[in-house]
Amino acid sequence: MISPLEARYYRRRMPLLWWAKRRSYATFMLRELSSLFVALFVVELLLLVRAVASGPAAYDDFLNAMANPAMIVINLVALAFVLLHAVTFANLTPRAMVVRVRGRTVPARAILAGVYLGWLLVTAFLAWLVVG
Amino acid sequence: MAHPDGRTTPEPFVWLLFSAGGVVAALVLPVLLVLFGVAIPLGWVDAPGHAHLLAVLRNPLTRLGVIGVSALALVHAAHRLRFTVEHAFRLRRYDPIIATVCYGGALIGSAAAAYLMLGAL
Numbered sequence: 001m002i003s004p005l006e007a008r009y010y011r012r013r014m015p016l017l018w019w020a021k022r023r024s025y026a027t028f029m030l031r032e033l034s035s036l037f038v039a040l041f042v043v044e045l046l047l048l049v050r051a052v053a054s055g056p057a058a059y060d061d062f063l064n065a066m067a068n069p070a071m072i073v074i075n076l077v078a079l080a081f082v083l084l085h086a087v088t089f090a091n092l093t094p095r096a097m098v099v100r101v102r103g104r105t106v107p108a109r110a111i112l113a114g115v116y117l118g119w120l121l122v123t124a125f126l127a128w129l130v131v132g
Numbered sequence: 133m134a135h136p137d138g139r140t141t142p143e144p145f146v147w148l149l150f151s152a153g154g155v156v157a158a159l160v161l162p163v164l165l166v167l168f169g170v171a172i173p174l175g176w177v178d179a180p181g182h183a184h185l186l187a188v189l190r191n192p193l194t195r196l197g198v199i200g201v202s203a204l205a206l207v208h209a210a211h212r213l214r215f216t217v218e219h220a221f222r223l224r225r226y227d228p229i230i231a232t233v234c235y236g237g238a239l240i241g242s243a244a245a246a247y248l249m250l251g252a253l
Contacts, residue, residue: 016222019220032212036213039209042161042209046248049245059185063172075170086157089155131178131180
């Protein structure tokens with residue numbers, strides 16, 4: 001038996017930037033980082049609600065702020081990350097949820113098709129609600 | 133919920149909120165981000181009028197929906213960021229502080245959403 005104090009010497013030290021060493025680790029980190037942009041956009045949405053609640057002038061100010069080129073670039077980056085989040089989360093569904101119909105497992109592809117169909121319906125409905 | 137060593141932890145419920153928030157964020161956020169972040173600012177789509185948006189937001193279902201989506205998506209992001217920061221920079225030791233900051237931020241955001249949708253509109 002070695003003491004915990006001695007064991008410390010045998011433990012491999014992880015480099016601080018361990019996830020930059022391999023592409024798969026970096027992809028994992030990018031995927032996890034997507035949550036930062038999910039939070040950022042929720043804040044933007046709440047600012048939109050606040051502007052609409054404050055009146056037409058505040059709403060125009062909000063639209064102008066969003067049309068600032070820097071803001072558009074930030075939102076394009078955010079969109080890339082939010083889409084990464086959406087696709088990775090959707091593709092997880094068949095693994096998180098096994099559906100059985102009359103004793104047979106529904107194939108993963110059928111579940112995925114359902115998920116993307118639902119996503120399409122929600123997207124169309126929200127677009128209609130906002131702009132329609 | 134009971135832990136193997138007898139302690140009670142809220143972790144399973146946080147994981148439940150985490151996946152619910154992930155699903156909701158994946159379903160709802162992309163289209164809104166495309167519209168308000170890209171298509172409307174670039175002039176591809178006309179901005180909805182103020183009166184129209186106000187009417188949509190004042191609908192009771194929209195009020196509940198916006199609060200629910202905001203709260204769940206923020207808890208999802210908080211939970212994920214907590215572990216991302218801890219794993220990326222080996223900060224497991226500081227979990228109590230990091231967790232407090234992450235969930236605290238989500239709580240403040242959710243409270244702001246509730247205030248805006250129920251009090252300000």
